[in-house]
Amino acid sequence: MYLRDEAIVLQNVVWREHDAHVTLFGREHGKMLAIARGARRWQAKHRGHIDALNQIEVMLASGTTHETMAVARSLRARPQLRSLLSVVSVAGQAADRVSRLTEPHAAEPLVFDVLQELLNVCQAQTQEWTAERSRCMLAACTLKLLDALGYAPELEQCHRCHLSMNEDVGFAERPFALVCRACADRTMQTAPSFSLRLIRFLRRRSLTDCLAVTVEIPALRFACDFIESCYREHVPLKDLQERIPCSLLCS
Numbered sequence: 001m002y003l004r005d006e007a008i009v010l011q012n013v014v015w016r017e018h019d020a021h022v023t024l025f026g027r028e029h030g031k032m033l034a035i036a037r038g039a040r041r042w043q044a045k046h047r048g049h050i051d052a053l054n055q056i057e058v059m060l061a062s063g064t065t066h067e068t069m070a071v072a073r074s075l076r077a078r079p080q081l082r083s084l085l086s087v088v089s090v091a092g093q094a095a096d097r098v099s100r101l102t103e104p105h106a107a108e109p110l111v112f113d114v115l116q117e118l119l120n121v122c123q124a125q126t127q128e129w130t131a132e133r134s135r136c137m138l139a140a141c142t143l144k145l146l147d148a149l150g151y152a153p154e155l156e157q158c159h160r161c162h163l164s165m166n167e168d169v170g171f172a173e174r175p176f177a178l179v180c181r182a183c184a185d186r187t188m189q190t191a192p193s194f195s196l197r198l199i200r201f202l203r204r205r206s207l208t209d210c211l212a213v214t215v216e217i218p219a220l221r222f223a224c225d226f227i228e229s230c231y232r233e234h235v236p237l238k239d240l241q242e243r244i245p246c247s248l249l250c251s
């Protein structure tokens, strides 16, 4: 049986001498694990098409444990994305997070849309991002992925009293919950001004809008730390070490 889809290559890992293990995220089929036989030979038909972060049209032959790549053709390579180290790093980390947060063959079209939007934004960049800009973009993308997967953190109601939270008085209770000022106790970290407003902005607005955001560093740090904590709630402990495929940095 064959399976066709439009997919983004999340990872491409060398396997044996000439083969590759490829992790794909399909618009219709979600995460797929495929073996590309002979992909590393010079004359291989897949060569150049299945690099990480490429958007491809793919046909896979179904197997019991994995798929085998039958046909792969580039739809969008986005070469500009690879020319800026800070930008490709964020895109690579986002792809890695998609892989960690999803199960094979669970259709998640909203996740596909978020990743595609990020890659389009990355492709449009002409200069390196600062460390803060990179953190902000990864956080914005991560929050949108969590929302798309049904792991959306609560940003409107207090975790304890369930009343609406005022814009600028968010407190972290556990690392991943916010409470209002009335419910906060002395053990809790105080959110700097604009933190909650920033997190809500990152949720609601496009990644292009998120790229243009300017905010004080403490608020940015709080927002990014909060989103990071929410992400780590949903990733198995053994997987906490972040990976950026070295193939991405070399291509």
Ligand SMILES: [Zn+2]
Residues within 6 Å of the ligand: 158, 159, 160, 161, 162, 163, 179, 180, 181, 182, 183
């Ligand atoms: Zn409260």
